[in-house]
Amino acid sequence: MDYKKILLKLDEVAELSPGTLNGTESIKDWDSIAIISIIALADEDFNKSLSAKAIAQASTVNDIVTLLTA
Amino acid sequence: MNNPSINHVGIRGVASCVPHKEIDNLTATNFSAEESAKVISSTGVHKRRVVNKQCASDLCFFAAEQLLTELVCDPHSIDILIFVSQTPDYVLPSTACILQHRLGLSHKTMAFDINLGCSGYTYGLIVLAQMLSTGVFKKGLLLAGDTISKLVSEQDRSVAFLFGDAGSATLLEYDQDAAPLFFDYGTDGSEYDKLIVEAGAFRVKADEKTQRRISCEAGFRAKTELFMNGADIFSFTLREVPKTIMQALALANWRASDIDYFVFHQANEFMLKHLIKKRQLDSAKALMSLSTFGNTSVASIPLTLCHHAVSFKSDVASKILLSGFGVGFSWATIACVLHKTLILPVIILDASIDKGFL
Numbered sequence: 001m002d003y004k005k006i007l008l009k010l011d012e013v014a015e016l017s018p019g020t021l022n023g024t025e026s027i028k029d030w031d032s033i034a035i036i037s038i039i040a041l042a043d044e045d046f047n048k049s050l051s052a053k054a055i056a057q058a059s060t061v062n063d064i065v066t067l068l069t070a
Numbered sequence: 071m072n073n074p075s076i077n078h079v080g081i082r083g084v085a086s087c088v089p090h091k092e093i094d095n096l097t098a099t100n101f102s103a104e105e106s107a108k109v110i111s112s113t114g115v116h117k118r119r120v121v122n123k124q125c126a127s128d129l130c131f132f133a134a135e136q137l138l139t140e141l142v143c144d145p146h147s148i149d150i151l152i153f154v155s156q157t158p159d160y161v162l163p164s165t166a167c168i169l170q171h172r173l174g175l176s177h178k179t180m181a182f183d184i185n186l187g188c189s190g191y192t193y194g195l196i197v198l199a200q201m202l203s204t205g206v207f208k209k210g211l212l213l214a215g216d217t218i219s220k221l222v223s224e225q226d227r228s229v230a231f232l233f234g235d236a237g238s239a240t241l242l243e244y245d246q247d248a249a250p251l252f253f254d255y256g257t258d259g260s261e262y263d264k265l266i267v268e269a270g271a272f273r274v275k276a277d278e279k280t281q282r283r284i285s286c287e288a289g290f291r292a293k294t295e296l297f298m299n300g301a302d303i304f305s306f307t308l309r310e311v312p313k314t315i316m317q318a319l320a321l322a323n324w325r326a327s328d329i330d331y332f333v334f335h336q337a338n339e340f341m342l343k344h345l346i347k348k349r350q351l352d353s354a355k356a357l358m359s360l361s362t363f364g365n366t367s368v369a370s371i372p373l374t375l376c377h378h379a380v381s382f383k384s385d386v387a388s389k390i391l392l393s394g395f396g397v398g399f400s401w402a403t404i405a406c407v408l409h410k411t412l413i414l415p416v417i418i419l420d421a422s423i424d425k426g427f428l
Contacts, residue, residue, distance in 0.1 A: 032228060032288070033112050035301045040344050043308050052301030 001045065006065050009045065013037040023062040042068055074321065075252045079199040080245035083412035085137035086238040086376040087129045088119040088363060090421045095231050100224055109231045114339025118234030118364030119418075126155045126215035127165045129237025129369075129419075131172055134213055136417055137239045138173075143209070145174045150210035151181040152198050154190040154368050156397070157217045158183060161271075169213060180207070187265075188335045188396025189255075190214055190368035192404050195240070195392070196253050202244045212240040216367035221267055223295040228288035232338065233296075234364030238372035249387075249407040254317040256310060258399045264302040265397040269293035300338075306399050307341055312349055314403040315393055322405040329405075330388040331381065332356045335395055336363075336370035357381070363416075368394075375413050382413040 001009075007021045014021070014034055027034075035055050042050040046068050058064050094117055095110050096103070110116060121129070130153065138145055151173070153166040166181035175181075180201075186193050191214045198210045215237025222229045269280035269292075280293040291297065311334075319326060332355055334342055339360055346353050359370065359377040366373050371392050375382070382388060387409040395401035 032300055033108065036112075036304050036340065039301060039304050039308065040340075043344070043348065049305065049309055051305050052299065055301070 080248035085133040086373040087133040087417040120219035130213035130215040134239035149207040154194040154214040189394035189400040192394040192402035225290040236366035236369035251406040252321040255402040318403040
């Protein structure tokens with residue numbers, strides 16, 4: 001999945017209009033439902049098991065993209 | 071270990087009982103309508119029922135009484151009573167002993183408690199069925215119930231909307247002609263602190279300090295109240311539950327399409343929908359009760375069966391898969407056939423008896 005597509009997925013996770021995120025945003029204010037949605041996205045689209053701890057250590061949207069694609 | 075299967079045990083009946091008091095999550099919580107709506111859309115819990123004074127044992131008692139009556143089963147014929155709960159009557163004695171007396175079972179009853187939650191019903195079934203399978207004991211009652219509402223801070227958003235109270239009774243019987251029951255199970259205690267009531271037992275005693283609510287990420291909570299890290303539980307579920315489902319199916323030599331009904335612990339809707347999608351299960355076969363009763367902990371599987379009582383006919387065999395997973399972390403899955411099994415509709419307690427057993 002290309003970078004743009006992942007950002008669109010994360011817009012959905014954070015309940016933002018498509019095209020809002022550019023990657024540099026902080027995720028520190030994202031709530032637990034958004035964190036759970038990231039875990040679901042990793043499992044479903046990337047076949048990857050992400051821990052809540054790994055997500056908690058990320059600070060920006062780009063860090064999440066790295067976790068998903070690494 | 072050889073193939074985990076249990077022979078010669080039939081499930082004769084299941085009854086479930088919920089309190090009278092119903093809470094509508096949209097209007098009856100401490101949070102704003104917007105916040106409430108967001109949590110409801112994720113958890114899928116619209117309504118739930120909570121006790122006033124009653125204990126899990128009270129709800130189990132009413133379920134058991136009705137089940138024994140409907141099955142025309144003499145209480146003196148019961149050899150074993152297992153009570154599974156995380157909200158017992160007392161620190162000691164075992165609530166099972168109190169229930170032996172209350173239900174009028176004979177003194178020749180083996181009665182004991184098992185302390186498990188989300189996985190407790192399937193664990194209880196495995197333990198009881200194992201004991202009955204040799205034929206030494208003929209009949210056993212599994213009473214599984216919880217009143218998690220008594221452990222929840224209504225000011226903690228992560229748990230305030232989720233839990234309902236319920237009790238259940240399941241009668242198992244030694245039966246040479248019964249179809250085998252297959253099971254898979256597991257435990258990973260490394261994350262025991264992700265779903266925990268830290269204070270109130272003996273490692274951290276309840277005192278003025280631990281009973282005081284302090285600010286937390288999702289509101290206010292005391293150490294004597296339930297803490298839940300939903301994200302970690304979700305990760306655990308995605309890691310273990312698909313495996314245990316496939317393992318139980320493999321042991322029974324069934325495909326997912328052979329199953330008539332899947333009954334999962336009613337954790338929350340988001341998680342269950344994801345699991346169903348991931349395993350490509352037919353969602354119409356996955357019975358749910360979350361929307362009406364919330365997450366009822368150890369009682370959620372029998373309560374869901376009873377909520378869908380009309381789907382089961384005693385004279386028609388149904389292949390079912392039951393899977394409980396969560397607190398511990400602990401999980402157990404059973405693949406079995408319900409045949410000649412009486413599933414009673416959910417018993418809703420009358421307001422006049424909505425008080426504790428004194």
